[in-house]
Amino acid sequence: MTGRAETGIGDLAEDRALLGRTSTAERVADILRARVAEGRLAPGTRLSEDALGGALGVSRNTLREAFRLLTHERLLVHELNRGVFVRVLDADDVADIYRTRGLVECAVVRGLGRPPFALDGLAAAVAAGEGAARADDWDGVSTANIHFHRALVALAGSARTDELMRGVLAELRLALHLVDDPRALHEPFLARNREILDALRAGERGTAERLLARYLDDSRTRVADACARTAGTPPGTRP
Template structure:
C-alpha cells in the first residue's frame, strides 16, 4: 500500500496530537484518503507516538479538512488497528497490549512458515527471491553500520516478502496490517540494537535453507525465531495500566 510521507512540518508535532506547523491542504476529492495516508505515515514514522491523543481541531486545521473528513480517516485507521477511539475521551494512536502482541505473533507463526513450505514457483524464483536476498544484504549491511532503523526496515521487508511467496494479495494485505501494528510496538525498542541485530543473520540462514530446498528446516527455524522474538518483545513492554492519558 503506498503511503504519502508526512511533510517536514511533522517534526513540530506537539503533545496530544497538536501540530504546531502547517501541512499542505489536501485535495477535496481525495481528502479522506489523503488524511488517512498522512496520519498513517506520521504514526508509523514515529512522529505520533503510541498513546498520543489526536486532536480533531488541530489536525483538521493542519490538513485543511473538516472534522467529518478527519473522522473518515480515523475510521480507516481504526480498521487497521493503528488508532483507537475511547468513548467520551477521544481518538488515540493505538498502543498494542500484551494480548495484541501475542495475537500478532500467532498470525505470523501461521502465515510465514506456511509460505516457506510451499513449492517454489517460477514467479518466486524470478522476482521474490532476488528481493529476499536484497533485504538480507541490507539488514547485514545495516548491522555493520550499527544502523538500528536500517536493520528494522530490512527485517520488516524480509518478512513481508516471505509471506509474498504464498502468491496471495489478501495474505499480503493481512501481513501489511500486522506489520503496521507491530511497528507501534517496535517504537519502544527502536534504539535497542541487541533486539534487531541477531535477526539479520537468522534471515540469511533461513533464506539459504529455502534456496537449497530445505523448506521444512527453513520453516522450523523461522517458527523458533518468531517465538523467541515474541518473548523478547513481551519482556520489553512497559506496564499496561494507564495506557491512554
Template sequence: MDADGLVADRALLGRTSTAERVAGILRTRVSAGYFPPGTRLAEEDITEALGISRNTLREAFRLLTHERLLEHKLNRGVFVRVLDMADVLDLYRVRKHVECSVARTVTEPPPNLADIADAVRQGELSLGEQDWRGLGTANIRFHQEIVAVAGSPRLDELMRGVLAELRLVFHVMANPRWFHEPYLSRNRDILAALERGNGVEAEHLLAKYLDDAERQLVEAYTARRPA
C-alpha cells in the same frame, strides 16, 4: 507528534484525496515507527500537512481504529493504541500461521526474491548508519515480502495491518539495537534458504525466529508491569 514529515506525503494523495489513501499514509507512518503508542494525533496538524478536510481525516481515523491501530478517547481525541500482552500473543499466533505456511510452500527461488534481498540490504545499511528505527522498518518489510511470496493481495493486506500493530509492540523494547540487530543475521539465513528454494528449511528458521522474538517481547511486557 511528528506531523511535519507528512507534508512530503501529500503527493501520494493524487487528485482524489480519499480516506483510504490517508489511512494508508498514516498506517505506513505507524509501521515506520514515527507515531509511538500513546501519541495523540492532532487533526489540525495532519489536515494542514496533507491538505485534506477534517471529514476525510476522521474517516481515515475510523478505518484505522477498526484496524486496532488507533483509539478514540472521549473528550480527549484520537491516540495511537498502546498494545497489551494479549495483543502480543495474538499477533504472533497470526504471524506463525501465515508466515510459516507461506515459507513452507517454497520449492524454488520465489519471484520476489530480489525484494526480499533488498529488505535485508536496507537492514544492513540502517545498521551501518546506526539507524535503529530504520532497522526495525527494514525488518518489517522483510516479513511483508516473505508473505508476498504467496502472491495473495488479501494476505498482503492482512499482514500490512498485523505488522503495523507489531511496530507498536516493538516500542516496549528499551534498547531497539539489542532487539533488532541479532535478527538481521537470521534474516540473511532465511534469505539463503529461499535462494536455494528450500521452503522446509526457511519455515524451520522462521518458526524458531518468531518463537524467540515472541519470548523476548513477552518478557519485556512482563517486566513493565507494576509489582
C-alpha cells in the same frame, strides 16, 4: 497519553502529493498506517485533526473516516473528550500478533511453488537491515525487518494476505516502540533473516520454514519480555 508530543505529524505535508485530486479516506489511512509501520508515529501520540488536515489538505470528515478505518485495524483508539491516539499495546496484543504471524508467514513459506523464488524484496530488506546496523541506526534495522517480513508474505502473490499482514506488521511496530533496548532486540535477528534468505535461495522450503518458526517464537519471547519490563510487569505473569 495527554502530554505526548504530536511527533510524526508536522512533516506530513511531504505526503500530500500522494493524495492527488482524488483524495480518499483510504489513502489518508494508507499514509498514517505507513507512518505507524515506519515508527514515525509512536504509541500514545495524539492525532490532531487540525494538524493533520492542514498538512494533508483534507477535510475533517475525510480524516474522521480514516481514523475510523485505522481504529477498526486496532492501530488507533478514540478516547471520549480527549481525542484520537495511536494505540498502546498490551501483552495480549503481542501474543495475538505473533500467533497470527506464525499462522500466516509459515504457511506462505510452506506453500511456495517450485524454486527459484522471487527474492529481490527479501534480499533488499536484508541488505538494508545490515547497512542500518553498521550505521548504528536501530530504528532503521527495525524498519528493514518489517520490510523483510512484508516481502516474505508477498511471495504468496496474494493481495488479501498482503493486506492482512500490512495491518499486523504495523501493529507489531507499536509493540517494538515499547522496547527500551532496540539493539539487543534486533541485532540477533539480522543473521537469522539472512539464513532464511539463503535457505530460500537454495530452494529449501522446509529448512526456511523451520528457521522461520523458531525465529518467530524467539522474537515473541524477546518482545513480550521487553514490553513486560517496560510496563513494570514481571515477565512470568504474562499469558
